[in-house]
Amino acid sequence: MAKVPVQFTLNGEEKADFVDGGATLLKVLREKVGDTSAKAGCQQGTCGSCSVIIDGELRLSCLTLAETCGGAEIHTTGGLATDGVLHPLQRAFMDEFAAQCGFCTPGMIMAAKVLLDRNPNPSHEDVVEALSGNVCRCTGYEPIIRAVLTAARSNSQNAA
Amino acid sequence: MPLALKTCSTISEAGTALKEAGTRYLGGGTLVVRAANEGDVSVSTLVRSTDPALSSISIDGGRATIGASVTMSAVARHPGLSSIAKVAKAVGGPAIRNMATVGGNLFAASPYGDFTVALLALDATVHTTEGHLGAEEFLAGRDGRVVSAVSFDVPSAEQFRFVKISRIKPKGVSVLSIAALVENAGGKINGARIALGCMADRPIRAKAAEKALAGATLTEEGVAPAVAAIGEGTRPLTDAIASAWYRGEVLPVHFRRLLLE
Numbered sequence: 001m002a003k004v005p006v007q008f009t010l011n012g013e014e015k016a017d018f019v020d021g022g023a024t025l026l027k028v029l030r031e032k033v034g035d036t037s038a039k040a041g042c043q044q045g046t047c048g049s050c051s052v053i054i055d056g057e058l059r060l061s062c063l064t065l066a067e068t069c070g071g072a073e074i075h076t077t078g079g080l081a082t083d084g085v086l087h088p089l090q091r092a093f094m095d096e097f098a099a100q101c102g103f104c105t106p107g108m109i110m111a112a113k114v115l116l117d118r119n120p121n122p123s124h125e126d127v128v129e130a131l132s133g134n135v136c137r138c139t140g141y142e143p144i145i146r147a148v149l150t151a152a153r154s155n156s157q158n159a160a
Numbered sequence: 161m162p163l164a165l166k167t168c169s170t171i172s173e174a175g176t177a178l179k180e181a182g183t184r185y186l187g188g189g190t191l192v193v194r195a196a197n198e199g200d201v202s203v204s205t206l207v208r209s210t211d212p213a214l215s216s217i218s219i220d221g222g223r224a225t226i227g228a229s230v231t232m233s234a235v236a237r238h239p240g241l242s243s244i245a246k247v248a249k250a251v252g253g254p255a256i257r258n259m260a261t262v263g264g265n266l267f268a269a270s271p272y273g274d275f276t277v278a279l280l281a282l283d284a285t286v287h288t289t290e291g292h293l294g295a296e297e298f299l300a301g302r303d304g305r306v307v308s309a310v311s312f313d314v315p316s317a318e319q320f321r322f323v324k325i326s327r328i329k330p331k332g333v334s335v336l337s338i339a340a341l342v343e344n345a346g347g348k349i350n351g352a353r354i355a356l357g358c359m360a361d362r363p364i365r366a367k368a369a370e371k372a373l374a375g376a377t378l379t380e381e382g383v384a385p386a387v388a389a390i391g392e393g394t395r396p397l398t399d400a401i402a403s404a405w406y407r408g409e410v411l412p413v414h415f416r417r418l419l420l421e
């Protein structure tokens with residue numbers, strides 16, 4: 001089958017490639033572009049480990065066809081650290097022991113990032129709601145929720 | 161299995177393209193791409209339309225028209241649709257809501273289709289490439305036409321009630337969902353439209369309960385006959401979430417609570 005051209009920005013960098021018809025964004029990110037931060041978990045939309053941010057909105061890259069992302073601005077957890085300095089969310093996930101096996105972590109961080117971008121001072125309930133499409137089988141969620149609240153606090157301290 | 165994606169600028173072009181064998185419309189893809197990931201090879205081509213009308217919401221004289229490509233998130237945040245926002249918010253998690261479309265929800269099999277349950281209670285009209293028809297009639301067929309929009313009279317918060325019961329909190333797949341449009345005049349119910357999710361292979365009306373509510377009062381005794389009739393004609397689903405027996409047992413409980421809340 002004919003390959004299809006796609007072009008988008010990934011974490012601020014222009015990317016262009018030819019992809020298989022019907023290839024998911026997840027597959028293209030991991031196998032063509034080389035950003036493996038989004039994880040292939042259930043590939044059924046249920047686990048959230050493939051979550052990425054497309055044009056400012058949280059999306060599931062396993063259910064998004066790469067061809068539909070032409071011209072889109074895509075962000076992944078792989079692009080969060082700058083010059084080796086971790087993003088406050090990444091820092092907080094470490095400090096609060098919010099990762100155990102780590103498989104869900106990039107998706108959790110993406111879901112948390114869209115929340116904090118819109119609501120810098122979320123409540124516990126807001127965080128639970130924002131993470132409700134992401135499954136973690138290790139931590140029991142509380143350390144993750146704490147990490148997001150910690151990151152929100154450290155952001156507001158930095159801003160002050 | 162590779163999939164070809166055909167992008168059409170107009171809805172009618174997409175309608176024509178959909179007539180080809182092995183072709184399906186692509187909305188948000190949460191069901192159709194999911195099926196492809198699971199190994200469904202019955203679809204070889206996906207068709208979508210980028211017509212901007214498909215993504216617009218308009219409210220004119222109390223009647224809302226929602227384009228088929230409008231997502232659950234867009235419905236949930238629209239200031240003119242606050243009385244039904246809770247329905248859109250009940251679908252999936254945040255990422256699913258950013259993708260799941262109103263059009264796709266009309267085609268979702270149980271246990272999905274929570275938004276469609278509300279559309280059925282609201283007596284919505286479904287606009288397609290081959291004319292428009294009532295939600296109930298549409299659901300009976302759901303054949304291969306492209307849905308362009310749905311329209312309905314926006315209910316007041318007092319008239320419209322909705323509940324989705326799920327086991328995983330805060331968000332999970334439906335055990336069942338109930339939507340009710342209740343016209344209350346001076347303590348008596350003037351008329352009611354009730355729709356149920358997970359009580360058949362697709363959303364259905366609860367006509368026996370609707371009839372039993374006519375002229376009733378919203379009291380424990382007043383609603384008792386409707387509560388007793390709510391299961392009439394249902395064939396609840398058995399799946400990993402709940403058995404048909406369980407769904408049938410809890411339906412009257414949640415219906416009674418919804419009426420008396």
Ligand SMILES: Cc1cc2nc3c(=O)[nH]c(=O)nc-3n(C[C@H](O)[C@H](O)[C@H](O)COP(=O)(O)OP(=O)(O)OC[C@H]3O[C@@H](n4cnc5c(N)ncnc54)[C@H](O)[C@@H]3O)c2cc1C
Nearest residue numbers: 045185187188189190191192252261263264267273274307
């Ligand atoms: C993890 C997960 C959780 C979910 N939770 C819920 C939930 O809580 N409640 C719920 O109701 N649903 C839920 N769903 C199901 C689904 O996301 C929704 O029903 C959604 O509204 C489907 O819309 P879509 O645009 O993604 O459909 P698609 O997958 O794009 O399409 C679904 C079907 O509809 C057809 N179709 C789509 N748009 C049109 C159109 N305009 N004209 C003609 N045919 C069309 C397609 O051809 C396809 O057959 C969930 C799905 C997942 C993966």
